Amino acid sequence: MPKKVDHARRRLDIARVAEGLVYDKGMDGLTMRDVARGMGCSLSVILHYFESKLDLLVFTHRLVRHRAEAGLVKALEEGQPARACFEHLLPLDEQRWRDWYTWLAFWGMSSQAGEVASEHVAATVESADIFLRIIRHGQARGEIDTAFDAAALAIDMQILCNGLAGLVAQGREAWPAERQLAHFRRHYAALIRR
C-alpha cells in the first residue's frame, strides 16, 4: 500500500476507535492512552498519527460529520422529498444517535482553541450549504413555496434538527423514533406553511 494511503487509512482507524471511546467515556474521560489500548499499539504510534488529543478529536468530529452529510446528499440525489432528507439526520437509530453524541460532545469543547473554532465554522457552513440545497430541491419539486427565503428557511431547519437532537440527547429513553418524527413533522409543517 502506498505510504500516504496507509497513513490516511490508519488515521481513519484511530478516529473510529476514538469515536467509540467518546461515546463510552465522554470527551472528558478519553485519553490518548485509551486510544492506544483500543488500537492495540503504543502511545507513541498514536502520537505519530495525531500530535494531540485535540487534533484527534477535531479529525473524529469531521469524520462523523462527513459520514452524516454523505447520507443527506445521497437522499437528495435519490430524489427523496425534502422532509425525508432532513429526517435522515435525526437520532432515530443507534448509529445516528452516536453521531449526534459526538457532535454535542464537541460543542462543549472550549472554542478558545483555534482548530476547534475552525472546525465549528466548517461544520456550520457545510451543513448550512447542504440544508440550502435540500430546501431548493423541495422548492423545485413544489413541496415548499418558492416565495420563502431559502437561506433563512435552511437555518430554521438547522435550528429544528439541532434543537430536537439536543433534547433527545438529554433523555434518550423519552424519545423513541416515532415521537421524534411526530415533533419534527409538526414543527416542519409549521415552518413551511404560508
Place this chain on the structure above:
Amino acid sequence: MPKKVDHARRRLDIARVAEGLVYDKGMDGLTMRDVARGMGCSLSVILHYFESKLDLLVFTHRLVRHRAEAGLVKALEEGQPARACFEHLLPLDEQRWRDWYTWLAFWGMSSQAGEVASEHVAATVESADIFLRIIRHGQARGEIDTAFDAAALAIDMQILCNGLAGLVAQGREAWPAERQLAHFRRHYAALIRR
C-alpha cells in the same frame, strides 16, 4: 456563620470558579487543581466540598440552570408577554452566552455516569415545566390560541431555544443579538400561527 450555611456558601463559591474555568478551558481542560488554584486553597479543601470533578460539574450545571430558570420565572411573574419571557433565555448577552456554554458543555458529558443522567433528566423536566407555565400564561393573555396543546408547544419552544443556542454556540460572531431575535421571532410566529 452556622456551619451548614458556610458549607453551602463555600460550595457556591467553588462552583462559580468552576463555571469560569469551564468557559476558559472547556469541561475537558478543567482540573480540580485549577479550581483549587482559582480559589486560592489546597486541593484537599476542594475535595472536602466536592468528592470528584463530576460531582462539582453536576452542581455547577444545576447552579447555572437555576439562575436562568429564576430569570424566566421573574419575567413570567412580572406579567411579560410569553415571547419576551422566552427571549430572556437566548444567548443575547455575555452572561446568558456563558450559561449556554456551560449547558452545552454538559450535554456532551458521558451520560453513562448516573449523576449526569439524573441532572440531564432534572434539567429537561424542570425547564419543560417552566416552558409550559409560560405557554399557559400566553394562552390566558390571549397571545396564544387555547386550541394549541400547551405541552406539545412547550416542547417545540424548547427545540427552538436549544436549536438556536446550539447554532450560536458554533459561531458566536455570526450571531449578534438582532439576528438571534429575528430568527427566534419568525420561528416563534410560525409555531403559534393557526
